[in-house]
Amino acid sequence: MAPLKIAVASGKGGTGKTMVATSLAVSLAQKYRVQILDCDVEAPNAHLFLKPTITEKSSSEMLFPQIDESLCTTCGICVENCVYHALANVNEKILVFPQLCHGCGSCQLLCPEKAITEIPREIGQISLGITDTGVKFGMGELTISEPMGTPIILMKLVK
Numbered sequence: 001m002a003p004l005k006i007a008v009a010s011g012k013g014g015t016g017k018t019m020v021a022t023s024l025a026v027s028l029a030q031k032y033r034v035q036i037l038d039c040d041v042e043a044p045n046a047h048l049f050l051k052p053t054i055t056e057k058s059s060s061e062m063l064f065p066q067i068d069e070s071l072c073t074t075c076g077i078c079v080e081n082c083v084y085h086a087l088a089n090v091n092e093k094i095l096v097f098p099q100l101c102h103g104c105g106s107c108q109l110l111c112p113e114k115a116i117t118e119i120p121r122e123i124g125q126i127s128l129g130i131t132d133t134g135v136k137f138g139m140g141e142l143t144i145s146e147p148m149g150t151p152i153i154l155m156k157l158v159k
Helices: 017-028 046-050 077-081 106-110 150-157
Strands: 035-038 053-067 087-089 094-096 116-130 136-142
Touching: 017 035, 017 046, 035 046, 046 136, 053 094, 077 087, 077 106, 106 116
Parallel strands: 035 136
Antiparallel strands: 053 116, 087 094, 116 136
């Protein structure tokens, strides 16, 4: 029998999605191997219901541009091609706005002077564990002030 995957997703906050998901997980754990992933990285709360023992924590990182001013000629190619407007040419200096960057890497690829490198920056945490009832647990948590939780969910939780 193929593994059954159930998703409790979307809907207005406070409607009981977490309560339904966690209750279902605990009920099914009596007979089946169960995993639950709390992908609400902006406000995870399944751990409040399940009280897992966290056995592993790891950082979730994204790559962001760093400009080497000694190599940069401020040609502006990186600025012109950044569809997220995360780069700006201000007073003949390229500024990086990390909260706008989506980590696509186009600025680094297009820089004719190779003045841009990508450096990792933590945007959140991943916690893994297990509950007393045997439910395997995973949770992503976005760092406050970071605007993009999707990379935490895609890159770490659903490996």
